[in-house]
Amino acid sequence: MPDSVYEDYPPTLNPAQKESLVRTVKDWATQNGLMVRPAPTLILKESDPHGVLATNAPVTLFPSPFPRTCFEEAKALQTAYNKLYAAITCNEEWIGKIMEDLIDVDDFISNLWKVHLAVQKEGYAQTLSLGLFRSDYMAHTSSSSPGPQLKQVEFNTISSSFGGLSSLVASLHSELLDSPPGHPIAYPPHPLLSSTTVPENPAVETLSAGLAGAHTAYGPSKSTPSVPTCVLFVVQEGERNIFDQLALSRQLTKVHKIPVFRLLSSEVLDHTSIPNSNPSRPLIYHPPHASEGIAFEVTTVYFRCFYTPADYKTDRDWEARTHLERSAAIKCPTVLNQLTGSKIVQQVLATPTGPDHLTSFLADTDPTTISRLRNTFAPQYDLSLDGQGRELALNPSTATNHVLKPQREGGGNNIYKTAIPDFLRSIPEKEWKRWILMELITPPATAKNVALRSDGEVLGGGVIGELGVYGTILWDQAGGKIHHNEQGGWLMRTKAKDVNEGGVATGFSSLDSVVLF
């Protein structure tokens, strides 16, 4: 049954239906802020010198079918995953050991680790730590199992994005399913579209409540005299996905009544300070647009930057990161928490042989939950001399079932299948430890959808869908006490198949939603 769901989905659109549906989606996106700033390839800077133009985020026209059991399981496991990554973050020794191998081959990991060591030496001024996580999965179909299985692709511990726009896509598809109300005709008739609804997607509420929880837990201003407190979003210059971020700040402002400011990572050192005279090390933000002397104390630093090497252009950027890390503000995430999102951590947890890390980290969790977590792992291996991974990667007949990923989070540059042996032989063997070999997850082979790209092109074809589930956790790094631990909201991301195989530019990668079956 499962695979047959995809066979005749989505329904075919005739030209009039396609024109109407595309126009509706396009207008809905603009009316409701499902937007991005256009790429320079779409609009040259000269054509829009003041940066006023915006366009729809890339979206599928139809929600994608997703197995209900996998969807429910992903949601059910999120708080256990939150707890797992909080527990790992608390074990600095374990992280240090894991990172040891990488430090001499990976500047990025090495520099992050140095930030931690520097702040550790001085002593952390804040033990509370906030995680806004997203665990990404595929519905894996294999001949060895009767139904689809939930398999984790990666676990994001920094800048987990698209919560803001994803909940809008769920609303868009929901409305289309009942448009016009009572007599829906926006989609051609199809059993999957008439019998179901798109699940609720409280991503904005959940993520904002996570930030608001940290803000409250920080308590009153540590400054003398006290100053008003705020949440600070530290962001990249020229962020095109800004409306995703603004969905969270709008919720924080309108619902939680918390001041939120946005600050470019490159301006952190210009507009924030930590008074030397105050041993609590409050992080003071001086809004450049405020009158002289107006200052806010930052309770929570939310990073929507600093997750990729490209965000650290000079030493000044590392200085800024260190400056924030040593402050009393709660970081979302801390450097340590960011490091736990490295692929290598996922690989160590998922390696079928060796110590049972999962059970050690989740000592007070029931064995069934631990076993369900473990079932979401795809087998992963390092490429150490004596390991199973090296053998599987170099043999073309086993390589064909695998993907080679850089151990860093954020990724890209994956090497697939039979390209793996040649690739490894083309690079120095000492760099092999920067890579993780992962058994390929095989999503439904016949899944299809149609996407409206940000440039207005409408493309259809075979797709691969990835479900992300959001979770937030606030814990005390000293002792591990958990203050809150929630799950809520999800992201469906759908890519044209050819993108994954060769990165062909004519494909698409779109925001999507789900209909469960």
Place this chain on the structure above:
Amino acid sequence: MPDSVYEDYPPTLNPAQKESLVRTVKDWATQNGLMVRPAPTLILKESDPHGVLATNAPVTLFPSPFPRTCFEEAKALQTAYNKLYAAITCNEEWIGKIMEDLIDVDDFISNLWKVHLAVQKEGYAQTLSLGLFRSDYMAHTSSSSPGPQLKQVEFNTISSSFGGLSSLVASLHSELLDSPPGHPIAYPPHPLLSSTTVPENPAVETLSAGLAGAHTAYGPSKSTPSVPTCVLFVVQEGERNIFDQLALSRQLTKVHKIPVFRLLSSEVLDHTSIPNSNPSRPLIYHPPHASEGIAFEVTTVYFRCFYTPADYKTDRDWEARTHLERSAAIKCPTVLNQLTGSKIVQQVLATPTGPDHLTSFLADTDPTTISRLRNTFAPQYDLSLDGQGRELALNPSTATNHVLKPQREGGGNNIYKTAIPDFLRSIPEKEWKRWILMELITPPATAKNVALRSDGEVLGGGVIGELGVYGTILWDQAGGKIHHNEQGGWLMRTKAKDVNEGGVATGFSSLDSVVLF
């Protein structure tokens, strides 16, 4: 006191404040749908072949001060104005007499009148008539009066626009006044900005409720077998102000659960029909994107087109308008109601000498209200041979206090002050009756604001503000019974002064909101 309010307003922005405020407004607009499709001068069609780009609607950075007494008076008078224009529309003989003079000089008026005559001959199939009106005013300051006076600029009976975007501007300015919440710094400190709030602006709710009321009053389908009912927005091709319109359809769909479709005026005859066999003449809409045989019966036709001669390119457009007029759908507005919005009607009502039309039309209205209505009129005159208007227009010393307007609604092409005598002498005397002479309203001389245009330019300077108040009324043209009569919502439109004087392209015309004083 009043004029001094404007002297030091708005507060000066330093470069950092301006940068921050402009960026906030720009992003807010995109996040919240305060958008327009870009003008071809901003983005060439070739640069955006699929029409995906959008930009902020032109908006002021600050709300504009407006006298509270004038604002309250405009709201208080709206239902009386609604009633007045419904009563005029019911008096076909009176309208016919007023139009008589224009028919031989104005093709547009003449053709509209012919549509009415043709449908009258066959007999109207629908006696209910819906008005979504907007009465536009200025705060007039004169040496002869101690305080500001409310003076009407025009009364709109068709396609009264900007309700959707205007309520968003009120939200934008409201949020800026308290941004961040509790410790506002988005605006520099100013007494007018710290002591007040922007009034509620329920324009979307009011206008949508008007349409929903008509939909309900239409009753069940008149077709056999019955079909689902809907509201039909008839719109212009390439409408840039589409998001203003979509704000109303979203409300109708989400809150009132009423199906809404949009149909280009040029496609009315292709996709709607009136079955010959049904004497009730239901208007049937066949959505081109629906499966074969799917049809909706239109309860209410809402015109966001057909208000200007440019909307009638060929006879087929007049045929389409006649087709809709003779149907059983409730029109918003009927041709007759549209005609009452002509400047000439306003002029006849406002002429200080001659019959007291106001009292005749509002026979059951108390004299105080009638007198308050009359106080909102600026003296207006036709240019007939024996009239006072001709004298005032041709004498440069009196002309300087007047504006010459085409009697058609929608306007543009106004002639100001001392240019009037020369202009009149440059056109044939028989065309003079197409023009109305109106005493100039003198808005506060020192009013200033700063606007963000749709192309991203930020311009400041002297401005003229116009307040519009929305009202809706549903009445029975046969007998005049009023089914509902409501006011709610407003529009502040602010123009750079040089635009009004000479139409200089470097100025601005922006959506705005108000702070009352």
